[in-house]
Amino acid sequence: MTPKTTPMTMIQALRSAMDVMLARDPNVVVYGQDVGFFGGVFRCTEGLQAKYGKSRVFDAPISEGGIVGTAVGMGAYGLRPVVEIQFADYFYPASDQIVSEAARLRYRSAGDFTAPITIRMPCGGGIYGGQTHSQSPEALFTHVCGLRTVMPSNPYDAKGLLIAAIECDDPVIFLEPKRLYNGPFDGHHDKPVVPWSKHPLGEVPEGHYTVPLESASVFRPGSELTVITYGTMVFVSEAAAIETGIDAEIIDLRSIWPLDLDTLVNSVKKTGRCVVVHEATRTSGFGAELTALVQEHCFYHLEAPIERVAGWDTPYPHAQEWAYFPGPARVGAAFKRAMEK
């Protein structure tokens, strides 16, 4: 029997995931700034407090360190907290609790205590949010041993991954590309956004399902070139493939770290060419790790140097947002360079 599906935006899909888990598991609690009565500044938790009560879904003081620190404590008790950091740009006050505590609790206590917590945070630019509402800090998390870092690119994956993250016994950093909340944005900021209701990945099963962690998806099969990417850049890469006419195979990592190495290695071995794309700044970005992995595992299959497309190494500007954002033109140019050699 195929499960009943409904068209959902990414916001509705995330809400549905939390709704399903709040209903299934009495140990799940949801909190963060503005998430309770109001339902979050992006509305991801709208209606959940009314449905599950104030001791399951509640507002938190403006203290990211406090939000994550209490989540670690609740996890130690046996709960599964799902906390929201209002913007990824504001996780920094929680760094110590994430890096020194949540990530290492299992290791340092030899499994005596664990931190089964999910830390949601909207990330990425494209909304004229300036430097404090646009960052993509995934590489800061992938560098920390013990964390799982996840970034969905569509409503279907968002719900399945969030459920998998909540059920996971490790701390999961759940990054939500806010530019994808309402539609598959492809980098053409001057065109109207296509809503998720017009996209097949906006069809989301109503009940419980998971998209397993550590599994990438072949978002678009192709033969000439492999694109390794995640989040907003999946759709930007798709636009670049269409516009350049290059038959690119687009791998959507979904789980950034730990990742599904086989899927990307198999693809690069098949195409012999590789372009790594992310919105985050270039230097020491996660693209550097991906490039190194491809080099280690696919060196003898590569026919051209690996190309990297990323945000420039500057803070995210406001007015010059579209000169900063690695849109389809920049991605397409990298495709062409990778094909020329």
Added chain:
Amino acid sequence: MTQYEPLRLYVPEPTGRPGRHTDFSYLHLSPAGEVRRPPVDTQPADTNDLAYELVRVLDDTGRAVGPWAAATDPQLLRRGLRAMMKTRIFDARMLIAQRQKKMSFYMQCLGEEAIAVAHALALDSGDMCFPTYRQQGLLLAREDVDMVEMICQLLSNERDPMKGRQLPVMYSYKRAGFFSISGNLATQFIQAVGWAMAAAIKGDTRIASAWIGDGATAEADFHTALTFAHVYRAPVILNVVNNQWAISTFQAIAGGEGTTFAARGVGCGIASLRVDGNDFLAVHAATRWAAERARRNLGPTLIEWVTYRAGPHSTSDDPSKYRPADDWAHFPLGDPIARLKTHLIAIGAWSEQEHEAAQKELEAQVAAAQKQAESYGTLTDGHMRSAAEMFEDVYKDMPEHLRRQRQQLGV
């Protein structure tokens, strides 16, 4: 069997929600003129009562009463009134410009104008404020900050002094004692303490003024700032603007229930006051008192300004979803502009006619500044700082990798 009932999680709630009036008795207001004014060299612990009372000067009829009613020059009061009116007009026009998509975003300070304006007029030139995004009154109260330039920042146009890099309202005016605004809450609060410590290290006579909202006091930086300010007796005024709301969360979620934010200060060994933030005279008098303490090496003062965020949090917010639509109309401390106007008229230093004339004149001033600023472009018409400038100021001198990236962009 346990003798205890099961534990329960307590989550504070405001009394008012959409469709249900707020019971403002939680504010614990003191009558105007009732709260004592200690000498500036008072011991911090001796301000304990002041952290729970409310310093007020203007009574309901507009008279200035009690020990905090200093003989304030009517000239200064008129200046303050005009600056508050200008701030409100400025905000109203910028909100319209935002709706017209000339700028991406805006934040108003409706209802809170007295705090920044009276504070600015009570500080000396050379003092340094570390504001949040809601203290535009600090700039608009000054004669030496050009409104045209401020609007260019808001429009992100080719004359934006922040070179297009910052969200609208994230001004920086070192020459006007206004530190660069960060989007990250509370970070500036501890930095103000550091600036004040530097003034003390260098034997300066300038002081710092730190700003934070009720909501952001939950951040660790706030508490750290109190500790450092106390330990080093830093010459700093620690301002907590309690406008009752932090986006959708009521001040009880920040820890205001059953206590006050001023009480945090006393607990840390800092002289603290809780003051009517909608009372221009009280704000001015309390700021003078705190500044005097700082300048006399008597250390920091924490002031909680009690006020109300009358507008939405920002242009991205819709408060009708979480609080009564007419809440401000019932807020017992009223409108700061109306209150100062009533006082000035009562003492014969102002009239309805002058008020109307000032309103028209200021509207024309702001409109003219906006017109001029728009002639240098708006966010949507393409007249903005060049993309090449995006790579500047990351470092003092541009390293090779940024030069290469700029070249790649082809600008």
